[in-house]
Amino acid sequence: MISNRIQRARLLRGLSLEALAQCMGDISKQALSKFEKGDALPNSTRILQLAKALNVKPEYFFRADTTELAPVEFRKLSRMPKRDQKVVIEQARDHLERYIALEQVFASIQKNAKPAAAGSIRVNSRDEAEAAASQLRKEWCL
Structure with a gap:
């Protein structure tokens, strides 16, 4: 799992193994390759x-893969390098994973929230609006 995440993060940034090794300074591209292949942790x-x-963030490496993308097709320049294509695919995967995570969070919130029925709170002044807002915050545990 970590090995796959290391590779995906590198591709997301558009870096080669050598460029990442140079960026880190104290590791060889061979050692990074071993991390990506799962030969070393x-x-x-x-x-x-x-x-x-x-x-x-460090937690990125420990997140479970929540998406398995079907073959991604996108409009690209005819001379777009393979590495740039991989960057686009990893960016799409990352955005999709974060979107799915947010959807799961909001789905659980919506199950627990019980909104007031429409028109159940009459508001005729600013003070009544403040009171209604306080009432809703209390009911919805906000």
């Missing part, structure tokens, strides 16, 4: 270094 210090170099 990075320690906690290395995970923090990878997160900083790849501009992701």
Whole structure:
């Protein structure tokens, strides 16, 4: 799982193994390749270094893969390099994963929230509006 995430984060940033190794400074591209293939596991210090170099939070490496994208098709320039195509695909995957995570959060909130019936609270002044807002916050546990 971590190996796949390391590779995806690198592709998301459009970096080669060599560029990432240079960015980190104290690791070879061969060692990074071993992390990506799952032949070796990075320690906690290395995970923090990878997160900083790849501009992701350390928890990114431990998230479960929630999406398996079907073949992605997009309009591209005829001379678009493969590496740039991979960046676009990883960006789409990352956005989709974050969207799905938000949808799951809001779905659980909507199940617990019981909105007041429409028109059940009459408001004729600012003070009544404030009172109604307080009542709703209390009912909805906000």
